[in-house]
Amino acid sequence: MAAPLFPANAHRSDPYRTFMFQVVIDGQPVAGLxxxxVLKKSTEAVKWRSAGDPAHERVMPGGTSYEAVTLEQGLTHDPVFENWANLVNNIQGNAAMSLVNYRKDIVLNVLNLQGTIAMSYKLYRAWVSEYQALPDFDAATMNTVGIQTITLQHEGWERDTAVSEPTES
Structure with missing residues (x-):
């Protein structure tokens, strides 16, 4: 017998939707996200052979790396991306860089359709490696939303196990 997909909600058979999420930076949800x-990590495969068994290659885990995360936000007056990017690289030079505040722990919340947090992940020691302040502009495209982006380098992530499956009504 298979394990239940949703232990607290036996009625549920559908997975969570990818459009219901929230990113929290400095304790505040990002507006217009x-x-x-993806959250992705890769562990290098280290291949080796034992001296007495040269015909069989063995594989063991090596170093783990974490893929950069990109966030896209609708173009608004919310300065969260710009302010964070300026802590890393500022037009005023290295003296304007914030060595104390440029790294941040951020939170990704997966929400159910009722908007309740169903799962949560923490990204550790993230910093902005790329910032796109403005998109391409094109007068021929009336129905396009302006998007700004940041790319975050980070030192890993983990699921917050204190967040449990909410009971749905």
């Missing part, structure tokens, strides 16, 4: 790239 459109998209976030």
């Amino acid at each position: 459109k998209k976030m790239s």
Whole structure:
């Protein structure tokens, strides 16, 4: 017998939707967030052979790296992306860089359709490696939303196990 997909909600058979999410930076949800790239880690495979067994290659885990995360936000007056990017690289030079505040722990919340937090992940020691302040502008496209982006380098992530499956009504 298979394990239940949703232990607290036996009625549920559908997985969570990818459009119901929230990213929290400095304790505040990012306004107008459109998209976030995947959370992905890769562990290098280290191949080796034992001296007495040269015909069989063995594989063991090596170093782990974490893929950068990109956030896309609709173009608004919310300065969260710009302010964070300016802590890393400022037009006023290195003296304007904030060595104390440029790294941040951020939170990704997966929400159910009722808007309740169903799962939560923490990204550790993230910093902005790329910032796109403005999109391409094209007078021929009336129905396009302006998007700004940041790319975050980070030192890993983990699921917040204190967040449990909410009971749905």
